[in-house]
Amino acid sequence: xxxxxIIGSGIIGxxxxxxxxxxxxxxxxxxxxxxxxxxxxxxxxxxxxxxxPITPTVVVDEVMKRITFVATxxxxxxxxxxxxxxxxxxxxxxxxxxxxxxxxxPKDAILASSTSSFGASRFASDLQTRSRILVAHPLAxxxxxPATEIVPAPFTALETVETxxxxxxxxxxxxxxxRREQPxxxxxxxxxxxxxxxxxxxxxxLMEPEDVDSxxxxxxxxxxxxxxxxxxxxxxxxxxxxxxxxxYGFMFEDLARERGxxxxxxxxxxxxxxxxxLRAHHPLSEHSNRLAQRDRLMARLRALRRDEGAH
Numbered sequence: 001x002x003x004x005x006i007i008g009s010g011i012i013g014x015x016x017x018x019x020x021x022x023x024x025x026x027x028x029x030x031x032x033x034x035x036x037x038x039x040x041x042x043x044x045x046x047x048x049x050x051x052x053p054i055t056p057t058v059v060v061d062e063v064m065k066r067i068t069f070v071a072t073x074x075x076x077x078x079x080x081x082x083x084x085x086x087x088x089x090x091x092x093x094x095x096x097x098x099x100x101x102x103x104x105x106p107k108d109a110i111l112a113s114s115t116s117s118f119g120a121s122r123f124a125s126d127l128q129t130r131s132r133i134l135v136a137h138p139l140a141x142x143x144x145x146p147a148t149e150i151v152p153a154p155f156t157a158l159e160t161v162e163t164x165x166x167x168x169x170x171x172x173x174x175x176x177x178x179r180r181e182q183p184x185x186x187x188x189x190x191x192x193x194x195x196x197x198x199x200x201x202x203x204x205x206l207m208e209p210e211d212v213d214s215x216x217x218x219x220x221x222x223x224x225x226x227x228x229x230x231x232x233x234x235x236x237x238x239x240x241x242x243x244x245x246x247x248y249g250f251m252f253e254d255l256a257r258e259r260g261x262x263x264x265x266x267x268x269x270x271x272x273x274x275x276x277x278l279r280a281h282h283p284l285s286e287h288s289n290r291l292a293q294r295d296r297l298m299a300r301l302r303a304l305r306r307d308e309g310a311h
Contacts, residue, residue, distance in 0.1 A: 001081030003028055005105070007073050007097060008086030009036070012114050014044050015141035016084045018051070021066035022058055022143065023171045028076040031069045040069070051143055055172075073097065077105040082167060084136070086114040095123035102127050110160055110167075112136040116188055119181030120153040131157040136164060137185055138173070146174040149185050226297045234278045235291055242275040 003026040006013050013029060020027040031037050041064075048063050070076050077083050083105050087093055094113060101111050111133045113120060124133045135151035142148060148168055152161050161177070168175035178185050184192060198212045223232050230241060237244035245252075249266040256265035282290060 001025060002079050003081065005073075005076035005080035005083040006030065006086060007076060007083065007101070008088075008114075009040055010086060010088075011140055012138065012142070013084070013086035014040060014047065015138075015143045016086060016114070017067045018044060018048055018063065018143040019171050019173065021063045022048070022051075022055055024066070025171075026066045026068065028068050028070050028080070030071070030073055030076045032071055034071070037069050047141070047143065054144070073100055074104050077101055077109070080105055080109050083109055083111045084114055085112065089115060089117060091118050091122050094118065098124050098127060098133065102129055108132075110134070110163060112164065114138060117184055119151060119183075120156065121181055124153065125155065130155045132160050134160055134164060135185070136168070136175075137187070139187060142173065146172060147187070148173045148175050149178050149187055150175045151178040151181060151185055153181060222298050222301060223294070225301055226294060230274060230278065231282070234282065235287070235294060238287070240275060240282075240284055240287070241278050242271055245271050245274075 004016075004020040006016050006020075006027055006029045009029055009031045017027040017029045029040075031040055044067065045060070045064060048060050052058070052060065083101055085094065085097060085101070087097060094115065098111060098113075105111060107129065109132070111124075113123070113133075113135050114137060115135055116137055118135075120130075120133050120135055124130050127133065130153070134153065134156045135149070137149040137151060139145040139147055150161060150164055150168070165175045165177075176186075182189075194216075201207050201212050202209050220229075220232075227235070233244045234241040237247060239246075245266055249271075252266050253264065
């Protein structure tokens with residue numbers, strides 16, 4: 001791959017440049033105003049230095065040398081193997097940019113949007129080469145958080161998805177397929193559901209905002225740093241997730257009814273699917289070993305937070 005082009009020099013754009021350069025690729029980052037380049041370079045350098053524990057063998061100066069600032073999308077995308085769009089969340093601006101990119105990027109270059117809300121159908125459906133366009137939505141900042149949603153539109157070619165997965169893995173990211181477009185994709189909808197409940201708690205005076213944050217920071221977050229919520233509750237009952245939902249599924253049904261759901265939430269089919277998925281990766285014979293590992297990791301995380309003054 002000749003180089004990666006990144007259109008947009010905000011938090012996400014700068015972070016994508018680090019991801020690419022850290023993996024040994026050259027990145028061209030668009031910064032339209034020359035007077036802003038020094039500040040952007042300073043911010044990128046600080047971010048690279050702070051992230052060195054992730055890749056301790058990577059030389060900071062070498063990473064910085066692989067990032068080039070250019071003034072226009074044309075300079076960035078010409079000859080690029082992959083193009084990341086990371087401009088602001090305006091669907092009309094994205095549509096206009098992708099029309100430009102279609103004409104200047106090599107015909108075999110994949111064009112990916114880092115949008116956190118719009119499916120590619122919203123801004124690329126009328127393009128002639130739309131089969132090479134998809135969404136690659138990271139959590140911010142991607143040079144620290146590997147999870148990246150890959151969201152094809154109905155018109156996105158399978159080869160585009162497969163190539164993007166290969167690239168993401170080569171960059172050290174964790175690509176996650178979202179099979180269908182929906183507003184907010186999956187990560188933001190999950191985060192949104194949690195934040196809405198947290199805001200309800202504050203609005204109704206049940207807890208102070210700092211205490212609500214503490215539930216995640218000093219509670220679930222200690223577990224979720226190593227286990228997803230499904231894997232977490234899988235360890236909280238002797239028989240795994242199916243056992244847990246048999247014991248406590250009524251709580252989720254009560255919450256669902258409280259929110260107006262007319263159909264059951266904890267259905268036999270979803271319980272069976274979750275149980276099969278967890279058992280495929282984690283046989284119940286490993287239950288005690290997984291519990292011990294969870295406990296060791298949580299203890300080490302608490303010690304790290306204490307030593308860093310973040311406890």
